[in-house]
Amino acid sequence: MTNKVEPKTLPGFMELLPPDQILFNEMVDTIRGVYEEFGFLPLDTPTIELSEVLLAKAGGETEKQIYRFMKGDNDLSLRFDLTVPLARYVAEHYNDIVFPFKRYQISKVFRGERPQKGRFREFYQCDIDIIGNESLDLIYDAEIPSVIYHVFQKLQLGKFTIRFNNRKLLNGFFQSLGLLNQATDILRVIDKLDKIGKSAVIEELRSQNLEEETINQLMAFLSIDGSNLEKVKSLQNLQVEDAMFQEGLTEIQMVLESLKSFQIEEDYYQLDLTIARGLDYYTGTVFETILDDYPRLGSICSGGRYENLATYYTDEKLPGVGISIGLSRLFFQLREAGIISANKKTISQLLIVPMDKKNNDYVLEVASYFRNHGIKTDVYYQEKGMKQKMKYADRLGIPYVIVIGEDEVHQGTVAFKDMETGTQENFTKEVVLERLTNR
Amino acid sequence: MTNKVEPKTLPGFMELLPPDQILFNEMVDTIRGVYEEFGFLPLDTPTIELSEVLLAKAGGETEKQIYRFMKGDNDLSLRFDLTVPLARYVAEHYNDIVFPFKRYQISKVFRGERPQKGRFREFYQCDIDIIGNESLDLIYDAEIPSVIYHVFQKLQLGKFTIRFNNRKLLNGFFQSLGLLNQATDILRVIDKLDKIGKSAVIEELRSQNLEEETINQLMAFLSIDGSNLEKVKSLQNLQVEDAMFQEGLTEIQMVLESLKSFQIEEDYYQLDLTIARGLDYYTGTVFETILDDYPRLGSICSGGRYENLATYYTDEKLPGVGISIGLSRLFFQLREAGIISANKKTISQLLIVPMDKKNNDYVLEVASYFRNHGIKTDVYYQEKGMKQKMKYADRLGIPYVIVIGEDEVHQGTVAFKDMETGTQENFTKEVVLERLTNR
Numbered sequence: 001m002t003n004k005v006e007p008k009t010l011p012g013f014m015e016l017l018p019p020d021q022i023l024f025n026e027m028v029d030t031i032r033g034v035y036e037e038f039g040f041l042p043l044d045t046p047t048i049e050l051s052e053v054l055l056a057k058a059g060g061e062t063e064k065q066i067y068r069f070m071k072g073d074n075d076l077s078l079r080f081d082l083t084v085p086l087a088r089y090v091a092e093h094y095n096d097i098v099f100p101f102k103r104y105q106i107s108k109v110f111r112g113e114r115p116q117k118g119r120f121r122e123f124y125q126c127d128i129d130i131i132g133n134e135s136l137d138l139i140y141d142a143e144i145p146s147v148i149y150h151v152f153q154k155l156q157l158g159k160f161t162i163r164f165n166n167r168k169l170l171n172g173f174f175q176s177l178g179l180l181n182q183a184t185d186i187l188r189v190i191d192k193l194d195k196i197g198k199s200a201v202i203e204e205l206r207s208q209n210l211e212e213e214t215i216n217q218l219m220a221f222l223s224i225d226g227s228n229l230e231k232v233k234s235l236q237n238l239q240v241e242d243a244m245f246q247e248g249l250t251e252i253q254m255v256l257e258s259l260k261s262f263q264i265e266e267d268y269y270q271l272d273l274t275i276a277r278g279l280d281y282y283t284g285t286v287f288e289t290i291l292d293d294y295p296r297l298g299s300i301c302s303g304g305r306y307e308n309l310a311t312y313y314t315d316e317k318l319p320g321v322g323i324s325i326g327l328s329r330l331f332f333q334l335r336e337a338g339i340i341s342a343n344k345k346t347i348s349q350l351l352i353v354p355m356d357k358k359n360n361d362y363v364l365e366v367a368s369y370f371r372n373h374g375i376k377t378d379v380y381y382q383e384k385g386m387k388q389k390m391k392y393a394d395r396l397g398i399p400y401v402i403v404i405g406e407d408e409v410h411q412g413t414v415a416f417k418d419m420e421t422g423t424q425e426n427f428t429k430e431v432v433l434e435r436l437t438n439r
Numbered sequence: 440m441t442n443k444v445e446p447k448t449l450p451g452f453m454e455l456l457p458p459d460q461i462l463f464n465e466m467v468d469t470i471r472g473v474y475e476e477f478g479f480l481p482l483d484t485p486t487i488e489l490s491e492v493l494l495a496k497a498g499g500e501t502e503k504q505i506y507r508f509m510k511g512d513n514d515l516s517l518r519f520d521l522t523v524p525l526a527r528y529v530a531e532h533y534n535d536i537v538f539p540f541k542r543y544q545i546s547k548v549f550r551g552e553r554p555q556k557g558r559f560r561e562f563y564q565c566d567i568d569i570i571g572n573e574s575l576d577l578i579y580d581a582e583i584p585s586v587i588y589h590v591f592q593k594l595q596l597g598k599f600t601i602r603f604n605n606r607k608l609l610n611g612f613f614q615s616l617g618l619l620n621q622a623t624d625i626l627r628v629i630d631k632l633d634k635i636g637k638s639a640v641i642e643e644l645r646s647q648n649l650e651e652e653t654i655n656q657l658m659a660f661l662s663i664d665g666s667n668l669e670k671v672k673s674l675q676n677l678q679v680e681d682a683m684f685q686e687g688l689t690e691i692q693m694v695l696e697s698l699k700s701f702q703i704e705e706d707y708y709q710l711d712l713t714i715a716r717g718l719d720y721y722t723g724t725v726f727e728t729i730l731d732d733y734p735r736l737g738s739i740c741s742g743g744r745y746e747n748l749a750t751y752y753t754d755e756k757l758p759g760v761g762i763s764i765g766l767s768r769l770f771f772q773l774r775e776a777g778i779i780s781a782n783k784k785t786i787s788q789l790l791i792v793p794m795d796k797k798n799n800d801y802v803l804e805v806a807s808y809f810r811n812h813g814i815k816t817d818v819y820y821q822e823k824g825m826k827q828k829m830k831y832a833d834r835l836g837i838p839y840v841i842v843i844g845e846d847e848v849h850q851g852t853v854a855f856k857d858m859e860t861g862t863q864e865n866f867t868k869e870v871v872l873e874r875l876t877n878r
Contacts, residue, residue: 004752008527015483017535039815041457048560052444053444089446100820110486122485137822262803263804312444347481360697363700
């Protein structure tokens with residue numbers, strides 16, 4: 001006996017058994033289906049890019065997480081998101097692209113984070129972005145959440161809320177308080193509001209040497225409550241004399257109006273003034289999405305508007321808006337929380353079991369018949385006892401089995417067994433097809 | 440102005456513009472559809488694995504091509520095929536797998552080859568394999584090409600031939616000539632028969648110090664011609680007294696019989712004694728697939744039977760049979776040869792163009808109506824002139840456009856334009872839907 005290498009995958013790398021893989025693929029198909037329904041075009045950029053290109057902008061934490069290595073003379077990196085490759089793509093193929101450029105990409109990205117429960121080093125992102133040439137109408141800031149609305153409706157994960165905010169409003173507000181330079185630090189504290197509560201946030205703000213009056217104004221801003229329209233009213237009432245604040249407020253009103261046109265049910269979107277999105281990348285509307293019954297999962301789909309996609313590669317002005325579903329993580333969390341579970345162990349709807357090899361012509365004629373009529377059909381060819389053959393169907397959870405022996409061949413029928421009820425009857429294949437397609 | 444990084448991809452890494460990407464995805468969908476129709480289960484193994492695991496078997500040329508690097512303390516590699524990960528997967532999840540295990544995987548693999556035209560460093564493989572536990576019936580050697588038959592029928596690339604042979608027959612024949620130790624070298628020469636011709640092959644065999652008598656016997660074997668059954672007859676007539684040869688011959692006959700049952704048209708498969716498949720991996724049936732009108736492309740789909748999938752990871756005996764389509768390369772070659780070309784620039788079937796923003800409610804009601812009825816629908820929201828808006832539809836090749844202005848809103852109609860004929864008429868959305876779905 002030779003020494004064996006232990007067959008194992010690395011921690012932080014998701015690998016699924018077929019039932020979960022089937023479920024995962026169904027989710028991908030649903031997402032892709034909605035993205036295409038709205039006219040987004042598919043992209044598939046390389047997994048490996050030149051580090052010089054991929055890391056043009058990166059730095060700090062991001063750069064540490066990169067899978068970066070030399071191959072020959074080339075300094076290479078694995079993509080860590082789908083936005084940088086999109087920026088490179090649009091800059092590189094600028095002349096071949098029709099703007100506004102609506103693209104989706106569903107691909108794996110790679111981040112060498114310390115693996116922890118539900119955090120993956122290799123994971124799927126499902127991104128949509130709309131890129132304008134020079135300008136991009138604000139209405140696209142409403143189209144993006146409307147796509148996401150349809151995605152999550154179809155995924156049937158229960159009630160969800162798309163929360164949105166506007167960076168101009170936030171920055172304008174900080175500016176009016178003379179806090180623009182501290183904005184990032186303050187936003188980081190505000191981001192914790194849900195987790196640590198109001199008084200802890202106030203403590204932290206005091207430790208940043210903010211004056212009581214300023215803290216009061218901040219907290220008043222953050223406590224604005226009510227319906228979307230009531231919040232807008234309250235924001236107007238603040239009478240903040242800052243052009244950027246007012247621009248943000250106007251954008252919020254326009255996005256709200258468009259969201260209404262987009263026929264999104266009103267309790268599925270909510271203006272949330274505490275949302276900032278860490279990235280300094282976003283410049284206008286920002287989004288997060290929460291499953292109402294599972295707020296602990298955090299945002300399952302985030303994004304926003306950016307002023308310029310590809311400054312590191314081109315002088316062209318390319319404003320855009322986009323959103324991303326981190327599907328591997330979401331899948332893991334939903335499964336852990338019992339919100340989804342694999343209900344199919346296989347994709348075959350029908351298994352054909354020949355009694356013996358003599359009747360292969362007939363067996364394969366029957367198999368072809370069902371396949372040609374769109375029924376996913378497996379055939380069990382191993383020479384085993386009938387019990388073993390049925391066990392295959394049972395373990396794979398194939399709902400219907402056809403047994404074919406001498407009698408069936410002579411009669412031109414099939415023995416059709418419903419695995420759930422256990423009943424078995426002889427029919428022509430045409431009758432079986434009718435039963436399968438009516439169910 | 441900051442210095443810009445040149446936005447570019449690495450040589451040998453395929454990246455497509457949307458029209459080609461749409462075509463590529465359609466091919467993937469077709470392949471996946473047929474794989475699933477036959478009951479194959481989806482797998483998606485990690486891109487990155489431990490080098491120790493992935494390279495348990497590799498060596499020589501393969502190892503040189505690997506993208507291998509350290510991250511922290513981990514010695515990592517990118518997968519270079521889908522078979523080694525499958526072996527690791529089956530060994531690792533042995534107890535959770537139902538055998539025979541029919542799986543497909545359509546994923547990118549990575550090989551740092553010297554890039555040349557049509558050779559990629561990152562490319563898609565579309566694999567199917569059937570793995571038995573202890574044993575796997577020979578009939579699966581016919582099911583694999585029958586799946587491939589349906590795949591290439593659906594891809595509509597013209598007439599093709601699945602060529603097959605049997606390694607036992609070959610090895611048995613070499614053994615009978617006392618050439619078993621030189622078999623690999625001789626096979627390498629034989630593989631060139633198509634390229635360099637008969638007399639050059641004989642020259643090369645002479646330079647390997649083969650006796651004239653042996654060369655004659657070899658060439659007689661390789662020249663066996665005729666229909667599949669005539670070839671079998673000729674092989675029988677050789678009266679080779681070698682058990683392995685006879686076993687191979689029996690297997691060939693059984694596979695031929697099964698292929699007939701599988702309802703594959705007879706001129707789509709051909710016993711070809713010159714096929715060996717370089718890998719020492721295969722132990723029985725071997726396959727190649729040729730496009731009859733484009734033999735220059737070489738084999739577009741190859742595989743075979745192996746005695747034991749995962750010897751490096753487990754003592755379990757896991758015989759299997761599988762085949763692989765190298766899709767990136769195939770796609771590139773087909774496109775270069777003009778056999779395929781992108782006939783769609785976008786996936787949207789319909790573009791809605793609002794005259795202005797006032798009527799967004801109506802515009803989005805119309806858009807939702809078509810999307811809900813399965814029509815992929817894009818809306819152009821940019822505030823541009825009508826000419827610019829139409830240019831968007833034109834450049835994207837969207838076949839139908841709906842224009843909505845005040846009149847349409849008041850009449851409850853849409854102005855429906857056929858971009859090919861240029862005709863424009865007002866209809867209700869219901870009438871337009873009927874027209875779109877009937878075409």
